[in-house]
Amino acid sequence: MRWDAAARAWTALACLICGFALARTLGLTDPTPWLILAALLAIASCFIKGRAYATAVIIAAITLGASWWTLRINTHLASANDQTNELRIVRGTVADEPRLIDPRGPISFGPALRQLFTLRTEGGSVRVRVTGRLESLRIGDTVEVQGRWIPTHGPLNPGEPDARIRAAQDRRLGSIETTPTLVHRIAHTPTTRDQLAHLASRLRARSLAALTPANHESESPSQGLALTRSLLLGEDETALEPARDAFTRVGLSHVLAISGFHLVVLVWSVTLALRTLGDRGPLEPLCVASLVVFYLMVVPAEAPILRAGAMAICFLLADALGRRHDRLALLGWIACTLALWRPADAFSLGFQLSVGLTATLLWLGTSTHDRLWGSRLKGTVTTPDPTIPGRLIEGAKSLVSASLLCWLVGLPIIAWHTGNISLLAVPATLVVVPMCIILMWIGFLAIMGGLLSPALGHTLGGIIDTLGAWITDVVIWFDESPVSLVRIAPISIPLAGAAVALALWWCASGRWRSIPHWLATTLVLGWSGMELRATSALAPDVLVRIDTLAVGDGSCHIVRSGRDAMLWDCGSLTRSDIGSRTLPRAARALGITRIPLAVLTHPNIDHANGLVDAARTLGLRTLLIGDATIEHAGASPRGQIARALADLERRGVAIRRINAGDSLTLGHTSIRFIWPEDGFTSREPNERSLVAVVHPLHPHAAPPHAPHAPHAPPTPQEAEPPASLLLTGDIQQDAITRIIASNPGLRARVLEMPHHGSAIREAVDLLFHTDPDSIHQSTGQRRSADPRMQHWRGIWLDGGRSWGVTATDGWIWSEALANGTTRSGTNAEAARTRTR
Numbered sequence: 001m002r003w004d005a006a007a008r009a010w011t012a013l014a015c016l017i018c019g020f021a022l023a024r025t026l027g028l029t030d031p032t033p034w035l036i037l038a039a040l041l042a043i044a045s046c047f048i049k050g051r052a053y054a055t056a057v058i059i060a061a062i063t064l065g066a067s068w069w070t071l072r073i074n075t076h077l078a079s080a081n082d083q084t085n086e087l088r089i090v091r092g093t094v095a096d097e098p099r100l101i102d103p104r105g106p107i108s109f110g111p112a113l114r115q116l117f118t119l120r121t122e123g124g125s126v127r128v129r130v131t132g133r134l135e136s137l138r139i140g141d142t143v144e145v146q147g148r149w150i151p152t153h154g155p156l157n158p159g160e161p162d163a164r165i166r167a168a169q170d171r172r173l174g175s176i177e178t179t180p181t182l183v184h185r186i187a188h189t190p191t192t193r194d195q196l197a198h199l200a201s202r203l204r205a206r207s208l209a210a211l212t213p214a215n216h217e218s219e220s221p222s223q224g225l226a227l228t229r230s231l232l233l234g235e236d237e238t239a240l241e242p243a244r245d246a247f248t249r250v251g252l253s254h255v256l257a258i259s260g261f262h263l264v265v266l267v268w269s270v271t272l273a274l275r276t277l278g279d280r281g282p283l284e285p286l287c288v289a290s291l292v293v294f295y296l297m298v299v300p301a302e303a304p305i306l307r308a309g310a311m312a313i314c315f316l317l318a319d320a321l322g323r324r325h326d327r328l329a330l331l332g333w334i335a336c337t338l339a340l341w342r343p344a345d346a347f348s349l350g351f352q353l354s355v356g357l358t359a360t361l362l363w364l365g366t367s368t369h370d371r372l373w374g375s376r377l378k379g380t381v382t383t384p385d386p387t388i389p390g391r392l393i394e395g396a397k398s399l400v401s402a403s404l405l406c407w408l409v410g411l412p413i414i415a416w417h418t419g420n421i422s423l424l425a426v427p428a429t430l431v432v433v434p435m436c437i438i439l440m441w442i443g444f445l446a447i448m449g450g451l452l453s454p455a456l457g458h459t460l461g462g463i464i465d466t467l468g469a470w471i472t473d474v475v476i477w478f479d480e481s482p483v484s485l486v487r488i489a490p491i492s493i494p495l496a497g498a499a500v501a502l503a504l505w506w507c508a509s510g511r512w513r514s515i516p517h518w519l520a521t522t523l524v525l526g527w528s529g530m531e532l533r534a535t536s537a538l539a540p541d542v543l544v545r546i547d548t549l550a551v552g553d554g555s556c557h558i559v560r561s562g563r564d565a566m567l568w569d570c571g572s573l574t575r576s577d578i579g580s581r582t583l584p585r586a587a588r589a590l591g592i593t594r595i596p597l598a599v600l601t602h603p604n605i606d607h608a609n610g611l612v613d614a615a616r617t618l619g620l621r622t623l624l625i626g627d628a629t630i631e632h633a634g635a636s637p638r639g640q641i642a643r644a645l646a647d648l649e650r651r652g653v654a655i656r657r658i659n660a661g662d663s664l665t666l667g668h669t670s671i672r673f674i675w676p677e678d679g680f681t682s683r684e685p686n687e688r689s690l691v692a693v694v695h696p697l698h699p700h701a702a703p704p705h706a707p708h709a710p711h712a713p714p715t716p717q718e719a720e721p722p723a724s725l726l727l728t729g730d731i732q733q734d735a736i737t738r739i740i741a742s743n744p745g746l747r748a749r750v751l752e753m754p755h756h757g758s759a760i761r762e763a764v765d766l767l768f769h770t771d772p773d774s775i776h777q778s779t780g781q782r783r784s785a786d787p788r789m790q791h792w793r794g795i796w797l798d799g800g801r802s803w804g805v806t807a808t809d810g811w812i813w814s815e816a817l818a819n820g821t822t823r824s825g826t827n828a829e830a831a832r833t834r835t836r
Contacts, residue, residue, distance in 0.1 A: 009332025010359075015058055016339050017346050019065020024165075024347075029078040035066035052499040064341075070341050076168035088149040090126050090176055092119030092185075093194070094141045097201045098134050119145065124171035139198045140190025147178025156550040156810035156827055159585030169344045198713045200297045203451070207233055207298055210450020211443060212461050224468030225671045231255070231262070231436060231468075232443040234299045243472045245580050245616060246479035251407070251414075253412050255436055262483030263312045265440050266295060278690070282320040289316040302348045307338055311358070311464040328362045331355070349417040356407045356413065364507050369401040396430075403429040405507055412491075412499035419588040420592060421486040428478045432471060439467050479616075487618075489535040491528065498524055535591040537563060538815075543696050544669050545815045546750060546776065549586055550806035551575050551825065553780035554606040556583060557752065558592065559725065561667025567598035567620070568692075568727050568752075570610035574780065579613025586811070587618055595621040597666075599658075601729030602689040603632035603641045612644055615651045624658040626676065628688035669694050669724060675731065675739055682734060686755060689729030691739060691809065693748065696724060696818075722747035724816035726770055728754040749822050750814045753777040757805070759788040767792065773822040774814040775803040784808055802826075 023034070034648040041060035045053050098117040115130045117137065127144055137143070151174040152167040166172075192200065211228055223243060229235035230244075247253055255261060270288050274280060280287075289312075296309045314334050318325050337357045338345070345351045403426045415421055422428075427470055446460040478484055502524050510517045536597055538560060546568075547558040554572030554828075558565060572578045587595060595618045600608055614620045625645075645655055663672040675691035726748035731739070732755055739746070751772035754763050756779040767775070775796065777784075784807035793803045802824040804812030810827030817823065 005329035009329045015061035016065040019062040020069045023066035023069035030068040031067040038063040092121035124173045127175035140194035142186045144184045146182040147176040157586045159589030173434040224465040227468040250428045251422030285316040285320040408503040412496045416496035489591045548776040548811045548812040555778045564667040565595045568609040571607040573606045579610030584617040596621040599624045602685045603629040686730035687735045692724040694725035725750045730755040752772045774824040777805045
């Protein structure tokens with residue numbers, strides 16, 4: 001079988017990735033069987049020919065990929081330490097300069113100051129998080145750190161990536177939280193590697209200083225300056241966080257994270273500058289490659305940056321050698337090398353887009369451009385010398401064709417990974433990318449000038465700040481358009497692959513009057529509709545479902561009935577990205593594309609700091625709040641809750657008051673608020689938390705609740721069937737006592753444990769009074785370890801019921817069924833099932 005160079009390279013890459021997927025699915029920890037099978041196939045291929053030979057080689061490549069994944073990933077996963085919250089002493093060498101961050105956003109809670117650095121130990125690397133300001137610490141210092149050990153956990157919520165895989169690939173053992181007094185410097189013995197890292201750190205510090213305007217006094221950069229630092233140096237600034245999500249939703253995330261786009265601009269700019277000096281032959285790509293290496297020393301050594309740099313350097317060196325080569329084949333072998341270097345990256349969106357879209361441009365870029373704008377005549381036809389306007393027009397045409405091609409091919413890949421379809425990606429690219437290129441040109445000049453003369457960098461810093469602010473405003477304007485983004489439920493890998501193949505087929509040979517192309521398009525769209533409809537609805541026998549996400553110290557519940565969804569609180573003290581990442585990922589994995597309604601039970605930030613982001617990511621349009629929240633916002637107009645409510649109103653979210661006696665409809669259920677009663681006052685906002693019961697719209701939809709031993713049978717006062725769900729917020733002693741007294745017949749099949757499972761006698765009284773089948777306790781590690789609640793939890797579990805705790809079980813879900821029974825589960829149970 002004869003294959004050309006490109007086919008061989010890309011077949012090898014496909015075999016490696018298939019082997020990775022096979023080993024990842026099976027989870028074997030011994031690579032020996034894979035290696036034996038590969039050796040047998042290699043020996044067999046020496047004695048066969050034709051199709052049998054090709055088949056043997058392909059299967060051997062797949063088994064080699066499986067053995068490599070097993071050796072690099074699975075063996076380290078099997079030996080990972082899952083202990084948590086233990087005190088530990090770690091000794092190692094400082095691998096990077098401590099970085100100062102402020103993790104607090106406008107409505108978040110946490111330590112005001114943190115410093116991060118990495119320790120190299122004998123077994124791998126450890127991330128150190130220091131609360132407070134450290135004394136001078138340099139790369140190469142040997143230090144001893146004592147603190148709370150935090151291992152790398154698996155996914156706690158639906159849709160979360162498994163961080164343990166990347167940790168095993170990068171040999172990251174975990175992280176440790178400590179204070180400056182528990183970080184002890186022992187010695188300073190830098191190696192050559194440390195000296196190079198220190199040099200790179202100094203160059204990076206000089207570059208950051210060069211991009212700062214002369215009159216800039218604050219430690220926190222403005223949004224425009226933060227954008228410039230992200231574009232040129234890969235800085236992850238807190239000030240850029242709101243705009244970062246906007247870039248992602250508009251389809252411009254590749255602009256912020258340094259990738260192939262940035263290096264293309266750098267290589268193109270330097271090449272143009274060198275060509276003004278004349279034709280230098282092989283010296284030209286060598287000079288450009290040297291500058292790329294220097295640039296890689298300044299920016300962070302992260303996977304997207306290193307991947308783009310490796311691709312650029314390989315292409316430049318191939319050009320410098322002067323030999324004829326197939327760029328598509330070279331890219332395939334580069335991708336194989338990158339996959340072997342970092343096998344887990346092969347399943348990432350960044351790897352698939354950078355490699356896949358680069359290959360698409362090399363393969364179809366010229367033909368797509370010609371089909372859109374017409375091919376230029378070649379041969380004896382004379383054309384006038386190009387003018388500057390002509391060059392600009394041709395550049396704009398190339399940008400349009402490249403953007404359209406990349407959008408069509410990348411759309412199914414992005415939809416499969418994120419569930420987002422950016423409808424304005426092409427026009428946003430045409431507007432924003434030229435502005436970013438100009439900003440990068442000025443930024444490169446500022447960095448080069450600042451390394452020589454800081455005054456020159458400071459002079460250009462004001463221009464950079466202004467232009468960066470303009471770009472950010474343009475992206476936010478695109479993002480706020482009602483047609484900028486469409487969210488879809490999860491789609492299958494076969495569907496995503498079929499959509500990519502369809503896009504490539506259209507770009508390669510499609511015609512408006514081609515019946516086969518339109519027939520294939522109709523089939524793929526029909527397939528998509530069936531999948532999306534099947535994944536976005538609850539089962540027919542489910543009256544109501546509640547999903548409680550694991551958000552640490554906080555609460556976030558998704559309540560669904562039919563095709564309607566509602567948030568019951570959305571906040572966390574330990575996760576600042578709950579509304580921008582944790583909740584959207586979980587919602588998509590559960591088949592939810594929009595959550596237009598939310599309830600904020602009371603004015604505590606651990607129940608509220610994800611709501612503003614939820615308005616952007618999940619289309620939140622109505623927020624229900626009680627009198628306690630209204631009074632708190634009025635008394636503290638500059639507080640976090642008041643600012644959050646004001647931000648939500650600016651985003652078009654309608655904020656409405658609700659209290660006891662009010663009700664609303666959600667799908668097939670009625671939600672009735674039973675607390676706080678009119679006239680109830682308390683200094684504690686927790687006591688005035690909203691409490692609601694969820695009932696079927698049709699009272700006879702479910703048979704009477706059958707209590708479980710050892711609890712007492714229902715009292716004679718019980719006149720109504722049990723509620724499907726009782727949502728309690730953070731009510732405490734007084735509220736619980738009054739609710740029990742005023743609702744003697746209150747029963748519930750699913751109960752949200754009040755105040756995160758606080759160990760008070762009244763909470764236990766409510767537990768026995770409502771007699772639930774399933775209990776949801778959203779809490780952090782501290783409260784989950786309380787022996788008093790563990791005692792009652794043990795009793796409940798022994799009685800055949802379920803009691804999920806997010807700190808130990810992760811995500812919890814329960815479904816109240818139409819036949820009067822309840823289904824429940826946790827992330828921990830699902831993880832045990834996957835590993836069996």
